[in-house]
Amino acid sequence: MRYVVILLWICLLPALLFGQRVVSGKSEGKRVKIEPVYEFSKPSRLSVSMRLQDRNEDGLIEAAEPVKLYVYFQNSGEGSAFGIKVERLDTSRNTLICRENIYLSELKAGAERMLVIPLLASEDLRTGIDSLRFSVSEYFGVQPDTSVVYFNSVERLEPDLVCMGVEVLNDAGILRAGETADVKVVLRNLGRSLEGCNYRVSSTDANVLIKYTSEQGKDRLPIGESVSLQFQITSDRQLGVVKDLPVFVAVYSNDVMIRRLRIPLGINEPPVRYAVFPSHPTLENVLRMKTLQDRGMPKSEDILRIPRGKTPNEEAIAIVIGVENYRYLPIAPYACKDAMLMTKYLQYTFGVNRVLTFYDSEVRGDFFEKLFDPVNGKLSKMVKKGKTDVYVYYSGHGVPEKNGEEAYLFPVDGKIMNASSCGYGLSRFYRDLDSLKARNVVVFLDACFMGDTKYSRSYVSRNISGTKGVVVRRIGQAPWHTNRNFFVFTSSRNDQSSLAFDQSGTGLFTYYLALGLKGAADADGDGKITTGELSDYISSRVEEVSRKIRGEQTPQLFGRPDKVLIEYN
Incomplete structure (x- = not known):
């Protein structure tokens, strides 16, 4: 019997294993919307x-x-x-x-x-x-x-912080050379609200020691609110009387630097008193802030979307210089940003492959002579006579001689009392460039030569050591009269100050230079911009806007107006 059962299992096992048919499949899903059904009982209110x-x-x-x-x-x-x-x-x-x-x-x-x-x-x-x-x-x-x-x-406002005042916390209320003192500075936010704020106080002068001690307030800085910062400063006793110490406070929002302000602080000089401004950010106060911020001026357009020119210029060389944080002079507002911006335009719009850019501490001592000397200078070794196009852009202080006979481009460590030896005279500058015998020379100068700093609401405007109001007479060297391929664009006349444009965080001249190069200066729409078209556009716009800021600024072109600067694809 046992053998019969075993035989039956042997016969049935294949049928059990292989006789089953498995069917698999996939059905298409359907979205079913279930509407709720409610029953009315009593009225609601x-x-x-x-x-x-x-x-x-x-x-x-x-x-x-x-x-x-x-x-x-x-x-x-x-x-x-x-x-x-x-x-x-x-x-x-x-x-x-x-x-x-x-x-x-x-x-x-x-x-x-x-x-x-x-x-x-x-x-x-x-x-x-x-x-x-x-x-x-x-x-x-x-x-x-x-x-x-x-x-x-x-509406969306640009970041806009201003220094409302400074207080030296000692009995005299004045910072003296060789002494250590606590300093309190108050900043106010006139632009959009900032999150994740932190602050860093520093100095570019090795003779000034800064120890940042405290801040009062939250890490959030809403529109209209202020923040009080306190730091300790020690200066070398050999400094003597200094009107403007190179002391700066950098404001960061979420680890991105929003603004870098120079603190109006000197040695043996009374600090700037506190300004009066609405403290509570009501709509009325915001509208007042907006009025102060705009003053009827146009909103800044996007100058960071840089167009490409038609063809690269393989034989061109560009020198870009931005000096903002001078050691012995007031700050030159936005000069470094100007230089960074124009570096991009020279690379992409002008098609220049070799662009050498220099900022702040790189422009010291005999920098200009080492760079522009026509015999031994660095630039002379890169220029092929009659073949190379040379572009030079400078943003920084222009310093005049007190007698008005000369004006100078100025290095970061230049001293006013030694202007003739520290600075690089415009006459020599033009003469040296002309001596290179380049195919074309184009110069852009965003600097004024009246002895004043660029006016900006974000910085305290200062006179450069008593030279304000000096009118520089006609520069002796004027190569554009004899060299038809020599061109100079200046941000203002010799008897005018140049202005900053806080809306874009650049010089006013540089802002409209960039807009013009983007295509706004192409008056006849032929895809080309000539020197005359660019000059006409910059001059008309800068003149109009400068009157709404402070005074009048008239950019100028020296050279013929029919030279084609750039062509677009």
Whole structure:
């Protein structure tokens, strides 16, 4: 019997293993929308209210700022309210962007509920009083009034910090050479609100020792608010009387430097008193700040999108110099940014492959002579006579002789009392460039030679050691009279100051130079920009805007107006 059972299992086992058929497949999914079904019992009485809260909690909603919408529901009826929907009525305006639907499935009789909806302010927000309008619906037709939320809106402002004043915390209230003193400086934010702020105080003079001690306030600096910083400073007793110490405070937002301000502090000089300005950021104060910031001036356009010229210039050489943080002179606002910007335009728009750029400490001592000397200078060794195009851009201080006979480009460590030996005279500068016998020479100078610093709201404007008002007479060397391929663009006349353009963080001349090179100067639309077209465009725009800032600035061109500078694809 046992053998029979074993034989039966042997016969059935293959059928069990191989006789089963497995069928696999995949069916297409379908989206099924289930509509809720509610039963009416007793009438509800629904009310809805709303309020907005900006991230800074200052009552001002700034462009691109995250915002919270608080929606409060209350049912004072006898029955539940079902399927409550809140919808925007003015979606086309898109001032505050809502990415979530506002929906509440049920609110029981006598109950209250609050929803928090994240919003984002539009980049195109305008300064003024704005509103949001909502309609509210309920499943059984209970229809409260339309809800309207009003708010103060502020358009996107550029970062704009100013030094409101400095205080030396000793009995005399004055910093003396050889002494150590605590210094308090107050900064105010007139631009957009800043997050994750930190501050670094430093000096470019080895004879000045800075020890940063404290800051008062949060790491967030809303529009209109101020921050008080305190640091300890020790100066060498050999310095004597110094009107402007090279002491700077750098302001960072989320580890990105927003602004670097020179602190108006000297030795044996009374510091700048505190300025008066509204402290609470109401809409009225913001509008006042905006008026101070704009003064009817045009908004800065994007000058960082740099167009490419038609063909690269393989035989060209460009020298770019930006001196901003002078050791013994006041700061030259935005000079380093000017140089960085023009480096890009020379590379991409002019097609120059060899661009040598020098900043601040690189421009010291006999730098100019070593670079431009026509016999032994570095530039002379790179120029092929009659074949090489030479471009030179300079942004920094121009220093005049007190008698008006000469004007100088100035190195970072130059001293006014030794101007003739420290500086590089314009006459020699032009003569040396002309002696290179290059195919073309084009010079751009964003500097004034009246003895004043560029005016900027972000920096304290200073007189350069009593030379303000000096009018430089006609420079002796004028190669453009004899060399038809020699061109000089200057930011102003000899009897004018040059200005900064705080909206773009550059010199006013350099800003419109960049815009012109982007194509705005192509008056006849032929895809080419001549020296005359570029000069006409820069002069007209700078003259117009400078009157709205301070005084008048008239850029000039020396050389023939029909030279084609660049061509576009």
